[in-house]
Amino acid sequence: MKDTEKFAGAKYVIKANFTIEGVVEKHDVIGAIFGQTEGLFPKELELRELQKSGKIGRIDINLKSSKDSTRGTIIAPSSLDRAETALIAAAMETVDRVGPCESKINVENITDVRVEKRQKIVERAKELMRDWVVKDGQEIEKLLDEVQKEDKKIKAVHYGRERLTATPDISKSDEIIIVEGRADVNNLIKSGVTGVIAMEGVKVPKTIRNLTSRKEVTAFLDGDRGGDLILQELMQVAPPTYVARAPRGKEVEELSPEEIDKALDAKRPLEDAKAKPEPEEKAPRFSEEIVNLTNDLRGTLEAVLIKTDGKQDERIPVSELVEKLKDANDVKLVVFDGIVTGRLIDTAREKNIDTIIGERVAEGVRIPRGVEVRSFKNLN
Template sequence: MGKVAQDQAKYVVEAKLEAGGIIEKSDIVGAIFGQTEGLLGEELDLRELKEKGKVGRMDLEIQRRDGKTEASIELPTSLDATDTALLGASLETIERAGPTGASIKVEKIRDDRNSKRDYIIKRAKQLMEDIEEEKPSKQEITDEIKGEVREKQVTDFRGFTAGPDAERNEEVVVVEGKADVTNLLKHGVKNAVAIGGTDVPSGISKIADDKDLTAFLDGDRGGDLILEEVKEKAEPRFVARAPEGKEVEELSKQELHEALRDKRPVKYAGSTDAEDDIDEELREGLLQSLDDLVATRAANVLNEDLEVEERAPVDKVENALRKADEASALVLDGEVDNSLVSMAEAYDVEYLGGMSRSDTASSSDLEILTREGLAEVISSQ
């Protein structure tokens, strides 16, 4: 005998029965099946429908009081909406149940698929959230691809783990380990060489014979120790340091490039800023010279006593250097860049000061200073 499972029903007919006397469940079931027989033809006969599994088990809840009976009726069906409505209407033709008069009123026909739809929507949201959590973002996919490419770019250079440009570049950046090389590659620096820790191999001295070394070290005590080890084997030309407490391998692009921009000649490696390396009187004198040049677009060549030897427009600064009897310092209302550094080095200038400094400006032969940097050091004293 076929039976429609409750969870397979499309609709549920909900009805109320009222009877004038005390009756049992069997009286109600008998009345419904008996009094609706033949009303709607064989196709909608309740017994036939139950045999075919088109209607399910009738659910009855009976209450008796004051000699009367009330019952809640639920009849699940897998029929379509029209046939279910006809079936529900047929229940309202009931006149008796057992030995007493009775009537049935259909309260509603419930679309049982709504609860299933609600469950489906709720569950689909949960599954979608799981998919979103597991699905990598475009950035994650890009980072993974780039990471694999960077791993393949890491190469061997004279026995050291290195970036792909270490062989052909005139300068190499000496770092501690492979993770540092990889992070530099990630941010576009391809000439790094890893020395493998505090026990620096002697082979670094051979690299120093034909390449300029910039030691790029962690901002901690370990970085200090490695610098001493490197200096015993091969004197680097410059030293760059990660921010205090940070390691090179964890630096962001901005932090990494700022650290390399601010690299110092190795002889000044003990301090963090050129402005800290000069004595107080010189620092204040140079700041005053720069203050005097604000908004003038001019440059002054200064002697050892910070007196003006020559003055010229910024774009004619080389003429001033050429004419000066002494060029201890050059200060200007403008930015210090590498072309200006090269010019100042050619005239043996010791101190080069400007209103600002380009990201790439550096020198091992002179001190590069900025008005802001001098002011900050003086104000902190």
């Protein structure tokens, strides 16, 4: 039987060794312990009462007699608190006779059963964790194997007499996408796009001509001069049904799945397509919040300092602006209803302020590098 089961419900275990000058039996030792400790403490701490209430468990005696003497151990489980358990252990040591024989009892130790339980819990937790990690590792390996198997199913192939790079389903697809090179095909495969074939050059291969004559074709081209040239070539000998372009300055092979989806969704009929990609809409230099702030400040002769975290300080009179800047920290933008002067610019540069927006800029002011100066009328 394991100790944790043997001492179920106990907090502590008293272990004592004894030596008796004579031959005795177990019941003699137990009787001496109960008898000689009786009356030492109040009734609620007497061993008999403690056993009745379950606060002291069954006392085990292990002994061996040899040459007219008996030696052995006493094991007493306790569910009392530390102090009471120590008191009972000390009381056992007062037993000096067992029957007619002299005896000596010495407490070897008092152990905390819960320490053993905690240790077993920790060991079991480690075991569970190891099993868990191994199981998870096996599951991950299994998932990776499945993904790799799936990945192997979709690999670029060679198609047509020119052995053009294409997806395996190119001959079965009613709608196909023509791209410039092998890298473009591979990138579209990674993004889950099928029915793709590469021209692999500016000159239109015969295989591409045959496909455009019997399938719905989208030409998906780079957003650069090379894409323009290929589109012109296609329009002459193998006109596609639709045209999709990568964003300006980007190539199809470097697009993310989201960018690919967006570009293909924005495809246009050939007659509406132009050789050059549509210019990207230029984002406003200053936010609507800044523009509204300039409108609010107009005519007030007040200034606002905007910190690097985007927070605005309280408005101050323009007459105090330069002195205020000298003591300010973490300012990135100054907006004020006044004239931008050289003195203000110098102060802003010393404080590492990026931008100054004033009602107007004084004539002949030299604007150094690192400081942007704008007027209310020239924000974007």
